[in-house]
Amino acid sequence: MSANPASAAPEAEQPTGSGSRIPRVPFWAQIVAGLVLGVLLGWLARSQDLGWLVTTLDEIGSLFVQLLKLAVAPLVFFAILVSITNLRQVNNAARLATRTLLWFMITSLIAVAIGLAIGLITNPGSGTGLTPKDGALSETKGSWIDFLTGIVPDNVITPFTELNVLQIVFMAAVAGIAALKLGDRAKPILALSQSILELLQKALWWVIRLAPIGTVGLIGYAIADYGWDLIGKYATFTADVYIGCALVMFGVYPLLLATVAKVSPLQFFKGAWPAIQLAFVSRSSVGTMPVTQKVTERLGVPKEYASFAVPFGATTKMDGCAAIYPALAAIFIAQIFDVQLGIGDYLLIAFVSVIGSAATAGLTGATVMLTLTLSTLGLPLEGVGLLMAIDPILDMMRTATNVAGQALVPVIVAAREKILDHDAYNSASASPIDSFGDTDRDEVRDAEPQSAVPVTA
Secondary structure, three states: OOHHHHHHHHHHOOOOOOOOOOOOOOHHHHHHHHHHHHHHHHHHHHHOOOHHHHHHHHHHHHHHHHHHHHHHHHHHHHHHHHHHHHHHHOOOHHHHHHHHHHHHHHHHHHHHHHHHHHHHHHOOOOOOOOOHHHOOOOOOOOOHHHHHHOOOOOOOOHHHHOOOHHHHHHHHHHHHHHHHHHHHHHHHHHHHHHHHHHHHHHHHHHHHOOHHHHHHHHHHHHHHHHHHHHHHHOHHHHHHHHHHHHHHHHHHHHHHHHHHHOOOHHHHHHHHHHHHHHHHHHOOHHHHHHHHHHHHHHOOOOHHHHHHHHHHHHHHOOOHHHHHHHHHHHHHHHHHOOOOOOHHHHHHHHHHHHHOHHHOOOOOOOHHHHHHHHHHHOOOOOHHHHHHOOHHHHHHHHHHHHHHHHHHHHHHHHHHOOOOOHHHHHHOOOOOOHHHOOHHHHHHHHHHHHHOOOOOO
C-alpha cells in the first residue's frame, strides 16, 4: 500500500533542471494546435496557390480517415455481438433496451424540431446566389425500398468489403441473439469475440493518437480546397447547422440531464468532452466509439449496459446527421429549387429522422440519410450536389452532436432506472485519452480498465 506514494513522491519532487522530464502536452491541446495549424496551412496553400501543399494535406487527412475506416467493419460486428450478449448480465435487460430506444427517438424528435424551426426562421436557401444548375446528381442514393431491402445482405463477405455498416449491424445482431439462445455452448465463440474486440480497440487507440496530425490534414485541405468564398455562399446554412447542433448539445441535453436524470450537466460535459472533441475532428461516430464507451462508463453507467447502449447508439443515434442536418438541408434544397413544403412534408421529415437514422451508420458524412429524406419528399437529388462541397465543415459539428447524444442517453436511462453510480459520475474529470498518454504507465493503465470496462483500449 505504501509503495505507490513512495514511488510517486520522487516524481512529484523532481527538480525542473536539465534532467527533468518534459511534460506531455494534453490531448485536447494537441487537437487545438492541429486545428490552428491546419487553418494556417490551408490558408497558405490557397492564397499562395501551393498545389503540393494542398495534395499533402489531402493525403494526410485521407490517410487518417482511411485508418479509422479500416477498423469500422470488424469493430461494429464484434461490438454489437458482444454488447447483445452482455445484456444477459443486466437485470431487466429488455426494459433497458426499450428505454434506450425510446430516448433515442425522443431526443431525435426534439433535434429535428429544432432543425425545422431554425430553417423556417432563417430561410437558408434564400439569397445564396445558387441555382439548380449548381447541383449535381448524387452518386449515392437512398430510398425506403433500398433501405429496407438493403438491411439483409446477399452474402457475409460483401458487407465487410463494401463497408455496408447497416448490414453488418444486422448480421451482428442475429449472431448475438443466436449466441444468447445457445447459452453455455456459445462461450468459446464469445470469448474469442471478446478478445478480437479488445485487439481492435487497442489498434484503434493507436489511430486515435494520430488525431492531431489528421486534424491538420482534414482542416487544412477543407480550407485550401473550398476556401472562405465558398463558405460565404453557404453562410446562413452553415450557421444554421452549427447553431442547431449547439442548441441541442448545450441546451436540450443539459435540460434533460438536469430535469430527467437529475444530475449535473456541467459534470457530464466534463466527463464526455474527450469523446466529443475527437468526434469533431474524426467525423466518425464509430471511430470515436471506444472513447465514447470509456467516458460513458466513467460517468457511472454500468459497464454491462454501456457496452450495449454505446455501440447501439454509434450506429443508430444521430441527432446531428440524421435529425438537424436533413431537416435544414431539405428546407435549403426546396428553396433553391423553388419547391413549397407543407405541414405534411415537415411531418415526413420528422418521421424519416426518427425511423431512418440507422442509414447513416456512424460513418463520415450523411449523404445516404439526406438522399433518403429527399426521395421521401420528392425533392430533386441534384440538391445533394449543392451541399457536398461544404459537407466536411458541417460534418464536424454534426458528429460531435451525435456522440454527445450517444453518451447522454445511457446516462439518462441509467439514472432513471437507478443504476447510475453517482459517485463515479460526480468524480468523472480525468480525460480517458490523457490517461493513456504516458509511455511508462500506459501498460498498467491499459490493463486497469479490464475490471470495469468490457472492451479495453
